[in-house]
């Protein structure tokens with residue numbers, strides 16, 4: 001059973017279990033999706049029903065970051081640990097490489113997915129980068145066709161939330177891939193365009209603060225974090 005944090009249901013898994021479950025989905029017939037909401041996305045889902053339905057409709061919903069884990073604990077329904085999307089993706093690529101699987105990278109500014117693909121192919125020998133496409137396309141049809149033609153087993157969909165979740169829910173099946181994972185800004189990190197917070201910061205639950213210092217333009221969006229905690233407090237009292 002999923003753990004409900006302000007209307008979004010999270011799977012209660014460790015990182016290792018999440019990767020295992022991801023691989024099970026990759027091996028199962030049909031198309032499956034993974035969502036990795038952080039508190040900011042939970043807040044979006046509170047107000048946007050379509051986004052909430054798309055996120056909750058994913059086969060695997062993982063808590064991307066410490067905020068959701070803290071919220072779940074405050075509500076008296078703790079989650080085992082945070083499962084950052086980017087680390088989940090890395091675990092998945094390691095396993096996919098060992099099985100000689102193929103991956104399509106969709107999203108980010110022109111050139112970023114390509115550059116991420118080169119770096120990932122070098123880092124995970126055995127993993128085939130079946131194709132790449134930037135995230136600023138006007139028509140879905142040609143992109144869906146390109147993924148289908150590539151025969152990719154898995155697609156990393158990095159269009160930002162909730163665009164990526166809505167895109168996966170609507171077009172996932174048409175791509176023919178077994179697994180689609182919504183991973184936000186991960187391609188920027190894999191390509192080396194954006195730097196992830198050093199371990200010290202993430203170990204202390206301060207990744208958001210590091211990011212805020214590096215990218216002050218995110219301040220407006222980050223105001224959703226304290227708002228999230230206020231809403232969790234309210235929900236706690238209500239329960």
Ligand code: UDP
Pocket residue numbers: 107108109134135136158159160161163183184185186187188
């Ligand atoms: N993006 C995209 N298409 C769009 C809007 C955004 O490909 O129409 C990309 C953007 O370039 C970035 C990612 O989606 O690489 C979202 O990054 P953000 O830092 O917002 O993601 P987060 O990890 O915070 O969800």
